[in-house]
Amino acid sequence: MPFNEKLIKNNYPLKDLTTFHIGGPADFFFEAETAQDIVDAVNYAKTANLPYFVIGGGSNLVISDKGIAGLVIQNSIKNIKQIDFDNQTITLSTGHMLSELVNTAEKEGFTGAEPFAGIPGSLGGAICGNAGAYGKSISDILLEAEILLSDGVVKTVNKDFFDFSYRTSILKRESHIVLSATFALKQGNPEAIAQEIAQIKATRKTKHPGKEIGCAGSFFKNLPPKPGESRRRAAGEILEKIGAKKISFGGACVYENHANFIINKGNAKASDVRSLAKILIDKVKELYGVELEEEVRYVGRWD
Numbered sequence: 269m270p271f272n273e274k275l276i277k278n279n280y281p282l283k284d285l286t287t288f289h290i291g292g293p294a295d296f297f298f299e300a301e302t303a304q305d306i307v308d309a310v311n312y313a314k315t316a317n318l319p320y321f322v323i324g325g326g327s328n329l330v331i332s333d334k335g336i337a338g339l340v341i342q343n344s345i346k347n348i349k350q351i352d353f354d355n356q357t358i359t360l361s362t363g364h365m366l367s368e369l370v371n372t373a374e375k376e377g378f379t380g381a382e383p384f385a386g387i388p389g390s391l392g393g394a395i396c397g398n399a400g401a402y403g404k405s406i407s408d409i410l411l412e413a414e415i416l417l418s419d420g421v422v423k424t425v426n427k428d429f430f431d432f433s434y435r436t437s438i439l440k441r442e443s444h445i446v447l448s449a450t451f452a453l454k455q456g457n458p459e460a461i462a463q464e465i466a467q468i469k470a471t472r473k474t475k476h477p478g479k480e481i482g483c484a485g486s487f488f489k490n491l492p493p494k495p496g497e498s499r500r501r502a503a504g505e506i507l508e509k510i511g512a513k514k515i516s517f518g519g520a521c522v523y524e525n526h527a528n529f530i531i532n533k534g535n536a537k538a539s540d541v542r543s544l545a546k547i548l549i550d551k552v553k554e555l556y557g558v559e560l561e562e563e564v565r566y567v568g569r570w571d
């Protein structure tokens with residue numbers, strides 16, 4: 269079916285498409301349900317000279333109160349789900365949630381996806397930010413992906429294309445869009461897999477706010493390891509030491525159970541979140557001489 273411009277909505281509210289429940293509208297908005305929809309929407313934006321931005325689960329974003337200029341494309345592509353038992357791979361459209369990968373792997377007795385249990389968001393967002401937990405990142409299991417390059421070409425790329433490192437990839441620098449992705453797993457012990465997933469989900473429940481509380485997960489990246497050490501230093505520990513849990517700004521405050529989570533008390537503005545983040549960054553710099561860097565992404569009009 270040809271691209272239907274009438275499906276593009278004007279001045280579309282975005283806040284409830286994010287887990288922070290904060291932010292202004294998109295000038296233009298389109299929900300893509302197939303890879304072709306994404307290709308067409310990007311072509312439309314280019315022809316109309318509009319910037320474009322893709323969102324998945326909105327769980328790693330702070331959208332400006334003034335909204336986002338241009339076309340926001342919500343990736344809801346869920347039409348591909350292939351399991352290759354011979355090669356032990358799972359291929360999914362990137363509008364699927366990361367939980368779909370974890371659940372499918374669990375169901376098929378594949379091991380490798382357990383550490384990602386409980387991380388919200390889509391597979392596209394997980395690849396963009398190289399999401400991870402428990403010492404594993406999505407780059408550890410990604411094999412290849414089909415991608416719409418910023419020059420309009422659709423092609424299959426392998427993992428090296430993404431230039432992954434800690435919580436980042438080329439997708440944070442260039443406007444390529446991942447359409448589907450194949451993950452390499454291994455045959456495992458179904459009971460052990462199920463047990464690990466249940467355990468991880470239970471642990472996350474004790475540390476993280478429930479869905480009713482607006483947040484975007486860990487706000488800052490963990491700090492690089494000290495010389496001679498291999499593990500990153502938890503940003504939450506240093507934030508705990510500066511008394512972050514007692515600091516708030518407007519409707520934004522630090523979560524009582526996790527000093528690296530900024531939460532929306534209900535009526536926070538994006539500017540409150542950003543101001544609170546700045547206070548925390550400045551205090552950590554002043555007291556410990558280190559610079560915290562946001563893991564969340566600020567998007568939209570900020571000046």
Ligand SMILES: Cc1cc2nc3c(=O)[nH]c(=O)nc-3n(C[C@H](O)[C@H](O)[C@H](O)COP(=O)(O)OP(=O)(O)OC[C@H]3O[C@@H](n4cnc5c(N)ncnc54)[C@H](O)[C@@H]3O)c2cc1C
Binds near residue numbers: 326391393446484485
């Ligand atoms: C309670 C909670 C707990 C969390 N725990 C963790 C955790 O343990 N580990 C962790 O790493 N993160 C965690 N997060 C953060 C977040 O869930 C992840 O970063 C997630 O992978 C983001 O996916 P998303 O679909 O929501 O991305 P979005 O927030 O929608 O977008 C994030 C970025 O990805 C880009 N993007 C989205 N889809 C595509 C695509 N198809 N192609 C190209 N770029 C794309 C967007 O343009 C944007 O730049 C947590 C968040 C919450 C709210």
